[in-house]
Amino acid sequence: MDKERLVKAVADAGVVGxxxxxxxxxxxxxxxxxxxxxxxxxxxxxxxxxxxxxxRYPEQIAEGLAMVRDLAGAQAAYFASKEKYAAIWxxxxxxxxxxxxxxxxxxxxxxxGDEFEVVWRVLGRAIxxxxxxxxxGAAVNNVETIYNIRRALDGExxxxxxxxxxxxxxxxxxxxxxxxxxxxxxxxxxxxxxxDFVVIEGGPMMGKIVPPxxxxxxxxxxxxxxxxxxxxxxxxxxxxxxxxxIAASACMQCQSCTDLCPRHLLGHPxxxxxxxxxxxxxxxxxxxxxxxxxLCSECGVCxxxxxxxxxxxxxxxxxxxxxxxxxxxxxxxxxxxTVPMPEREFRKIPSAxxxxxxxxxxxxxxxxxxxxxxxxxxxxxxxxxxxxGAPSVPVVKVGEMVQKGQLVASAxxxxxxxxxxxxxxxxVASTVDAITIER
Numbered sequence: 216m217d218k219e220r221l222v223k224a225v226a227d228a229g230v231v232g233x234x235x236x237x238x239x240x241x242x243x244x245x246x247x248x249x250x251x252x253x254x255x256x257x258x259x260x261x262x263x264x265x266x267x268x269x270x271r272y273p274e275q276i277a278e279g280l281a282m283v284r285d286l287a288g289a290q291a292a293y294f295a296s297k298e299k300y301a302a303i304w305x306x307x308x309x310x311x312x313x314x315x316x317x318x319x320x321x322x323x324x325x326x327x328g329d330e331f332e333v334v335w336r337v338l339g340r341a342i343x344x345x346x347x348x349x350x351x352g353a354a355v356n357n358v359e360t361i362y363n364i365r366r367a368l369d370g371e372x373x374x375x376x377x378x379x380x381x382x383x384x385x386x387x388x389x390x391x392x393x394x395x396x397x398x399x400x401x402x403x404x405x406x407x408x409x410x411d412f413v414v415i416e417g418g419p420m421m422g423k424i425v426p427p428x429x430x431x432x433x434x435x436x437x438x439x440x441x442x443x444x445x446x447x448x449x450x451x452x453x454x455x456x457x458x459x460x461i462a463a464s465a466c467m468q469c470q471s472c473t474d475l476c477p478r479h480l481l482g483h484p485x486x487x488x489x490x491x492x493x494x495x496x497x498x499x500x501x502x503x504x505x506x507x508x509x510l511c512s513e514c515g516v517c518x519x520x521x522x523x524x525x526x527x528x529x530x531x532x533x534x535x536x537x538x539x540x541x542x543x544x545x546x547x548x549x550x551x552x553t554v555p556m557p558e559r560e561f562r563k564i565p566s567a568x569x570x571x572x573x574x575x576x577x578x579x580x581x582x583x584x585x586x587x588x589x590x591x592x593x594x595x596x597x598x599x600x601x602x603x604g605a606p607s608v609p610v611v612k613v614g615e616m617v618q619k620g621q622l623v624a625s626a627x628x629x630x631x632x633x634x635x636x637x638x639x640x641x642x643v644a645s646t647v648d649a650i651t652i653e654r
Contacts, residue, residue, distance in 0.1 A: 218244075221286040221368070226626070228367030229433075229601075229634035233376070234328070234357030235417070237434040237602020239626070239633045240364060244287055249352035251289045252337055253280045253361050255296035255303075256321050256328035259418025260570045261578055262437045263389045264377040265358050267585050269296065269303045276358050277310035279365030284316075289354075293337050295319040296358075297327065324563040325420065326477055326514045330355040335481060341553040344483040344510050345546055372620055374638035376431050379583055380405045382440035382575075383412060387583035392431050393638035395595025395652070398438055399427045404589065407440055413448045415439040419573050420515040424451050430649075433601040433633070446574050450518060450527060458530045463495040465524050472517035472528045478510055480559035484549055485510040487517050487528040494531060508535040509546040520564060520572050597635050597650040599624060604631035609646040616642055623650050 216224075226241035234254060253276065257265035269276060277294065284292035294311055296303060298320035311318055319337045321327045331342050333355055340351035348355050356364070363373050376394055381387035384405035392401065398414060415422040416429060417436055441448055472487040479485050485507040493505055511532035518529040539545070570579040599606040607624035611617060617637045626632035637652055645651040 273307035281314035
């Protein structure tokens with residue numbers, strides 16, 4: 216096998232970034248890079264899907280990492296994970312030695328899993344503002360993505376997603392789940408402790424509120440069940456109009472949001488407190504202050520940890536980014552070398568301290584049960600946009616019988632996208648907006 220066949224196999228299997236972004240893996244692997252990094256940080260509190268993957272499939276991850284390095288012509292491969300995962304390191308170290316993969320130990324801080332942070336910790340190279348890892352000769356994939364790449368090389372498409380269900384439930388668990396499964400089925404299996412609850416897809420920092428009938432996608436890392444009055448819910452339900460109003464009236468310019476902003480500390484010209492000031496004095500500040508909002512990773516540190524007033528610089532940044540995109544406005548990089556700030560080493564956010572601030576300590580020290588296989592759902596709903604890029608195009612019709620693993624939607628030609636395969640045997644019931652398959 217060569218690089219061309221590697222890229223084709225990964226594209227055929229529909230592999231996308233499983234860590235959250237959902238960028239088609241084949242597009243990333245088609246590029247030229249010197250260093251290939253497996254990201255096993257899993258820095259969002261309460262999520263355990265990568266932990267279980269690394270613990271149970273260390274050889275597949277290491278082998279996939281080495282195969283991509285060799286087939287893509289990279290110089291070196293690295294496995295980056297938290298140093299505290301002693302059991303995982305014990306299991307994977309023999310395979311790292313076997314395949315000549317460099318281990319890299321990460322601290323238990325947030326956001327250790329941000330690829331900008333990972334590249335800096337592993338290579339000592341700062342990705343420039345508005346750039347991607349390829350800008351410094353690196354490619355980064357989440358460990359589940361690499362697991363899926365290894366399976367793709369054996370002709371196995373992506374039809375399941377590892378995820379964690381936790382929070383106010385009696386049976387928190389982590390499991391591989393058929394893509395397209397309704398959250399309600401998984402929540403019922405986990406047995407909620409409360410009748411009235413809110414569902415967050417993802418982790419407590421970057422996850423979004425969704426309805427219980429939401430479905431599992433290739434990017435779903437977790438399902439968090441919380442009471443409606445929880446502070447994480449209050450922040451997410453704050454109307455943008457209210458967020459803008461209090462940003463203009465209550466921000467005291469303490470600068471804590473900027474002092475702890477991970478991208479600012481990496482040397483990027485984003486200063487959230489100045490963006491907040493600009494909301495109070497529109498058009499009176501340099502335009503670079505406002506367009507720097509486009510550098511925000513929306514990690515949530517400013518909103519959930521830094522601000523003593525309970526304001527939401529993240530929400531303001533997200534709204535500004537949306538408006539800039541609509542108007543075709545782009546951030547203009549300042550040029551020159553990107554140099555991380557020396558004080559960043561003294562402004563780290565320990566995961567346990569973050570969990571305490573978020574009000575989730577009751578769930579933080581729980582290791583969800585691992586369930587190798589759940590009962591197969593009677594119906595799946597495969598949304599046509601499973602990650603970054605254009606929606607997939609159905610290649611099946613209503614009434615058609617399909618088999619598990621069969622291609623049901625393909626990436627649109629001449630566009631970034633990903634193939635979608637059926638996770639069950641069944642009959643196509645609908646292809647409008649999503650492909651519904653019933654057993």
